[in-house]
Amino acid sequence: xxxxxxxxxxxxxxxxxxxxxxxxxxxxxxxxxxxxxxxxxxxxxxxxxxxxxxxxxxxxxxxxxxxxxxxxxxxxxxxxxxxxxxxxxxxxxxxxxxxxxxxxxxxxxxxxxx
Amino acid sequence: xxxxxxxxxxxxxxxxxxxxxxxxxxxxxxxxxxxxxxxxxxxxxxxxxxxxxxxxxxxxxxxxxxxxxxxxxxxxxxxxxxxxxxxxxxxxxxxxxxxxxxxxxxxxxxxxxx
Numbered sequence: 001x002x003x004x005x006x007x008x009x010x011x012x013x014x015x016x017x018x019x020x021x022x023x024x025x026x027x028x029x030x031x032x033x034x035x036x037x038x039x040x041x042x043x044x045x046x047x048x049x050x051x052x053x054x055x056x057x058x059x060x061x062x063x064x065x066x067x068x069x070x071x072x073x074x075x076x077x078x079x080x081x082x083x084x085x086x087x088x089x090x091x092x093x094x095x096x097x098x099x100x101x102x103x104x105x106x107x108x109x110x111x112x113x114x
Numbered sequence: 115x116x117x118x119x120x121x122x123x124x125x126x127x128x129x130x131x132x133x134x135x136x137x138x139x140x141x142x143x144x145x146x147x148x149x150x151x152x153x154x155x156x157x158x159x160x161x162x163x164x165x166x167x168x169x170x171x172x173x174x175x176x177x178x179x180x181x182x183x184x185x186x187x188x189x190x191x192x193x194x195x196x197x198x199x200x201x202x203x204x205x206x207x208x209x210x211x212x213x214x215x216x217x218x219x220x221x222x223x224x225x226x227x228x
Contacts, residue, residue, distance in 0.1 A: 003158075031214065042118070042205050042218030043159070056214060089157060100164035101209075102149065103216065107158045 002026065004106035006092050012112045013082055021077040021109045025094030032075050033103060034067055035091040043091055049075060082113045116141045118206050118219035126225050127196045134181070135191040135222045137206030143167075145211035148189040150180065153203040153221070162204075165189060196226045 005024040013019055025032050030051055035043035045059040049069045057067070064082075069075040079086055089110050093103035117140040127133040139148065150162040165173045165180045173180040181190040189208075193200055207218045 033214070033216075035216075040220070042207070042220050043216075044218070045215045048214045050214075059215070091157075091159065093159070100147065100149075100161075100166075102161040102164060103159070104161070105151075105159035107156055110157075 004092055004094055004104055006090075006106035006109050008109055009107065010110045010112075012114065014114050015082060015084060017082050017113075019079045019082055019111060021079075021090050021092075021111070023075045023077070023092030023106060025073065025075070025092070026096070026104055029094035029096045029104070030072065031095045032069060033093045033095075034075070034077050035093065037089045037091055037108070039088075046077070046090075079111075082111075084113050087111055087113045116143075116146075116208055116210065116217045118208055118217055120206055120219035120222050122222045123220075124223045124225070126227060127193075129198060129226055129228050130195055132192060132194045133196055133224065135193070135204050135206075135224065137189045137191065137219060139187050139189060139206070139208050141187075141208065141210065143210040147209050147211070148180070148182070149207040149209070149216065150178070150189075150191045151205045151207060151218075152200075153205060155202070159205070163191070193224075198226050198228060200224060201226045 032049040034046040037043045048056040052072045064080045066078045089108040091108045093105040148165045151159045179192045203221045207216045
């Protein structure tokens with residue numbers, strides 16, 4: 001498809017487990033973003049990639065969270081030793097060179113940590 | 115620090131009428147951009163409209179217009195001729211010039227009644 005694709009759409013895991021969430025951005029978009037949306041809140045910034053490198057990771061909450069984008073396209077958000085507080089929808093977005101720099105979001109990956 | 119405030123948790127409007135969704139922001143930056151996104155139940159964030167801080171004209175995109183009052187630091191979204199498909203969460207967001215980080219408000223849930 002032409003939009004941002006995220007997998008899995010739903011992930012249920014147990015506390016302490018490792019989780020990977022994948023994002024496939026719009027073809028040709030060099031900028032990629034991860035946001036986290038908790039229930040009843042707006043999305044919160046986690047990390048921004050320009051190409052293969054993380055240009056801004058100031059939103060990652062702690063060292064259990066890590067993200068990669070090895071070939072400048074698909075990105076994976078990795079969460080180690082998951083905690084119940086990590087339960088949220090993880091949104092991925094990409095952007096091109098449009099005037100406003102608006103972001104194009106995927107439908108998100110809903111993570112539930114039991 | 116930047117902050118977005120959306121004071122209306124929920125709004126109701128009759129089909130074909132206009133509705134205004136409020137947004138105020140706080141920033142010490144001189145150059146910034148303001149965005150509105152729509153989030154239907156599918157979860158995907160859909161870009162609606164953008165206003166630059168130096169733009170003298172209010173932005174318009176079809177049935178959407180942004181009532182930008184810089185001195186009051188407000189950026190209200192006006193939806194004209196509401197449609198049933200407009201029922202969704204609406205988020206106001208801002209980004210400072212030179213930053214890739216979008217800061218979102220908590221959102222307003224709009225319900226359009228037939």
